[in-house]
Amino acid sequence: MSVDMAVDVGGLKLRGPVLAASGTFGYGTEVPLLERRALGGMVSKGIFLRAREGTPPPRIVETPSGMLNAIGLQGPGADVLVRDYAPKWATWDFPVLVNINGESPAEYGELTARLDGVPGIAGFEINISCPNVEQGGLYFGNDPRAAAAVTEAVRKRTNLPVWVKLTPMVSDIGVIARAVESAGADALCAINTLVGMSIDLNAYKPRLSFRTGGLSGPAIRPLALHLSHQAARAVRIPVIGIGGISCAEDAIEFLVAGCVAIQVGTATFVSPNAIADVHYGIASFLQSRGFGSLADLPRYLPRD
Amino acid sequence: MSVDMAVDVGGLKLRGPVLAASGTFGYGTEVPLLERRALGGMVSKGIFLRAREGTPPPRIVETPSGMLNAIGLQGPGADVLVRDYAPKWATWDFPVLVNINGESPAEYGELTARLDGVPGIAGFEINISCPNVEQGGLYFGNDPRAAAAVTEAVRKRTNLPVWVKLTPMVSDIGVIARAVESAGADALCAINTLVGMSIDLNAYKPRLSFRTGGLSGPAIRPLALHLSHQAARAVRIPVIGIGGISCAEDAIEFLVAGCVAIQVGTATFVSPNAIADVHYGIASFLQSRGFGSLADLPRYLPRD
Amino acid sequence: MFVIGMRAPEIATSVRAGQFVNLGWEQGPLLRRPFSVYRADGDQVEVVLKAVGVGTSQLLGMRIGDRISCLGPLGRGFEMTGSRALLISGGLGVAPMLLAARDARAAGAQVTWVHGARTAADLCAEADGDDVLWATEDGSRGFRGTAVAAAPDAELVLACGPNRMLAAVAERWPNAQVAVETYMGCGTGVCLGCAVPLMRGGYDRACKEGPVYRAVDVEWAALPAHLPYAATA
Amino acid sequence: MFVIGMRAPEIATSVRAGQFVNLGWEQGPLLRRPFSVYRADGDQVEVVLKAVGVGTSQLLGMRIGDRISCLGPLGRGFEMTGSRALLISGGLGVAPMLLAARDARAAGAQVTWVHGARTAADLCAEADGDDVLWATEDGSRGFRGTAVAAAPDAELVLACGPNRMLAAVAERWPNAQVAVETYMGCGTGVCLGCAVPLMRGGYDRACKEGPVYRAVDVEWAALPAHLPYAATA
Ligand SMILES: Cc1cc2nc3c(=O)[nH]c(=O)nc-3n(C[C@H](O)[C@H](O)[C@H](O)COP(=O)(O)OP(=O)(O)OC[C@H]3O[C@@H](n4cnc5c(N)ncnc54)[C@H](O)[C@@H]3O)c2cc1C
Ligand SMILES: Cc1cc2nc3c(=O)[nH]c(=O)nc-3n(C[C@H](O)[C@H](O)[C@H](O)COP(=O)(O)OP(=O)(O)OC[C@H]3O[C@@H](n4cnc5c(N)ncnc54)[C@H](O)[C@@H]3O)c2cc1C
């Protein structure tokens, strides 16, 4: 007996609930090993309208059960993405969403317009939660009005699914969640990285050249689970859980807590096959509990 | 050659920069092993004016490089604290601060008045950041006006040092830090626990009876370092760093980042001698770098 | 069930039945893991365990010469009174019973031990008493049913096992001494993580006032049931 | 410096000088650790390392039979051209040079190897070439000074060592092929964590386009200097 893993997420039909998280799977062309049939979908590395160099090294520091990164959204810009990557995506059997970034709502809108309708691009994940850029990024993420403004700017320019990725660095994620829901988001992704720092005791200054970085990995999972659960309780649109998911059990905790799907990030660095392991692990868990489909999994989601 | 480890923290002279964090050292009477000469000071378990039962078990879940706790501020109330513990503290050679809690600014004030002047109580740490109580707690911590109101209520009732303990669950810790500074705080303590959750896949519900708990331990250190650094940049009063400190190097990162002292919490569960290890470890680090006193340690604290 | 031993002279000579040690090791999980002392032999302390999670699996993967940080003896053990002692254990609840038999005899008592398990395969080989009874759920060995049902009467009753078994003990012997299992943070009394709900209201600490309690004093309904002990009996 | 070997047939047969493997293991740090392949012998892959932190310490504590997840071969290795090859290594920069000597000879080149270290004690015993020179900072063995200064001229120059040494190589041999060290997140090209600053502006990935670069192409001033290689030479 095989288990039905398909899910409907904010306007997209996915063959499975496990997606690759933005910035941890490149443009989907890099990692050779992955068993791609397990991939429910992929979110490409965050991109701006124009090319960006990114931050100087060091960009990475390991921390207890986690890591700090300050990549600075290095990327080739929209034109190269359309020219070099989208055509490849168009030939794949799973949807690719583009993680879009900007320094103003207008710029988010412009980028959306440039990418809308390009074959291979199945939807957008609005990044209003990147801690590693001077302008924009996090700023939009912790102000409900700004978050809504960005969401509207994107919503106006496309009929494709629009997901909004939330930051954990807020006092009440429900407020932001409701704001972007009313602004027209089809789904929410929670969470992006926390902000963290590490000091080099030889140089007496931060290890990262950007000084701070985004904290990801198993260390943040309990917070991510709580916040994605809070978001799911606050809105009616689906929530995709993200944060420290390394194995099937981790993923199932998010699904039980009310997420319709999940994204795997840092775990892919540890094992290029992490996504496949999570996908098949969920399937055998469901089977072992006698559930015929993902929809049968019991949920814990008291409404606010 | 011995190193001068003494520090002046928000109105208190400490023989060393390492304190025991509230809720992880009980009332100072429990742990037998600790080498107490290393203890710069201690903050007692959070207390309310009246006795509290606390939350039902399970109260603890382990997480990657961290743990969740939901104790619910179980405690005997002010009168028992004054009767049973303060007299012991009065005989000790290090200061004991009381971690005070309330459901309203008025209740914080009342508790302060009850404890002010009691021999053995050297100062107060205002807890406006406990995630494990239904009323108060976190609520005061992420609203600058509420935080200031609580601080003033306490400030009015005592001339002893008043420290305010901040929550990481805010979008801008600098705003809260400045608010309580102007409300009369003598020092800031950053940070309290994050909020986290863990799901029991046998029961399909949260493992903790309180559903969520406070996340502590090495997992949160990069965030704690960042936030205590941000707080230190935002105010002129001293900042005490807290969060995931397990060894001397961890503590020194906080000191370099602008903290005048640090507190050790969860690490005490792992090793009852953690505080002594951190204290003596800092001393030998300073010695190995040729510094005669803690004050000579280079700091990284660009002003906002 | 497997037994692992470690050199810990001070603990070996001072430990009493029902007390526990809190174990930590390099590259292990963050928090220590509490284990009842199973045997104390010369300068050696032994614990009995089964792999139920990451910590126990790592402990069972250790090799001779590996180092463990062993904190103890912790908690309050059994009080030995009376001339006829009845020991009741379920699954891993066998852990404190070897020492209990030792101490009871030393206190001049006659020892009857009843050990219960799911199947004969789960039974502890080392059950030791002047009189030993078995009970298995499937009747594959000894009495068919629970250890509690199989047990004769006695003045001094000492029990350890899944919390639901201890609840049954409380029904039959209100004054029995039972060793409860809880999740623990520190093991030294500072974190309040090991709360045991009391009939008189409120909670106290399994690691300090416990882990041994008078059976009627504990509010069994409020204790978690899905702890590792339960997973093994 | 110590050498550890592991069974990895596919990698052993396909690896080229300058490529690396990314190692992970149970109870190890979260992220894998990259190591140049030092020797490839039958179905065995060997790496040479020194304990500079938690990962290398754990690797050196492993026992025969322990399991390591070995990902590779990764990155772009050295290109072998020309009839006279000059190998320059500093400290742990020796790592890719045994294979480099092998491949250079296989390509029909004459191999001169210059290895530099702080003291004679730090020198690698296994330096292997038709002609081997030593250089030590304190002059305790061979040439007193840097390996770069000690080296003769040549068409094909391959170098590996602390970034500041490679910067010196770039001065003297702009077209030298150098293997750089960076911190890495994934090792597979997806995280952009291993950024190498380029003279033409921008960054690319040590784990994909690198770790071997044309010396003049790298903006040495912008590379971190305090990496483990530097700690060992
Ligand atoms: C005083 C005392 C004495 C003990 N003596 C013994 C003994 O002699 N022998 C013995 O084998 N054991 C003994 N135990 C139990 C032992 O401590 C546990 O089996 C051990 O801690 C399990 O650790 P682990 O890392 O292997 O499992 P873990 O991975 O820590 O957890 C075990 C299981 O419980 C789940 N779990 C963890 N926390 C929670 C929670 N809050 N809510 C719900 N589920 C949770 C985990 O997911 C896992 O399935 C004793 C416990 C106490 C308190
Ligand atoms: C392509 C490549 C090939 C390599 N080949 C070899 C080889 O053959 N042999 C070999 O021994 N090594 C080699 N290295 C280096 C090796 O990967 C490191 O020595 C190893 O990762 C160190 O791991 P660790 O856990 O022991 O040390 P870690 O604890 O990870 O760190 C080592 C030191 O660097 C510090 N550190 C870590 N991150 C930062 C940062 N962002 N900023 C400042 N300081 C930081 C740590 O505090 C510590 O002092 C290679 C590296 C690369 C990229």
Ligand SMILES: Cc1cc2nc3c(=O)[nH]c(=O)nc-3n(C[C@H](O)[C@H](O)[C@H](O)COP(=O)(O)O)c2cc1C
């Ligand atoms: C190296 C790195 C780069 C990332 N880049 C992006 C990005 O470009 N856009 C984005 O929205 N999130 C980015 N993230 C965040 C991840 O998508 C994910 O939200 C976060 O890492 C938490 O999940 P994890 O713990 O599974 O990694 C990045 C994370 C890492 C580690």
Ligand SMILES: Cc1cc2nc3c(=O)[nH]c(=O)nc-3n(C[C@H](O)[C@H](O)[C@H](O)COP(=O)(O)O)c2cc1C
């Ligand atoms: C079991 C437990 C109980 C705690 N109780 C309190 C408390 O009563 N009041 C308070 O302000 N902080 C309390 N804390 C938070 C700690 O004081 C500290 O801020 C936090 O644990 C982060 O530090 P750490 O990572 O070193 O533990 C508690 C933490 C733990 C783990």
Ligand code: FES
């Ligand atoms: S385990 Fe911490 S008080 Fe008992």
Ligand code: FES
């Ligand atoms: S290490 Fe991740 S891209 Fe190179």
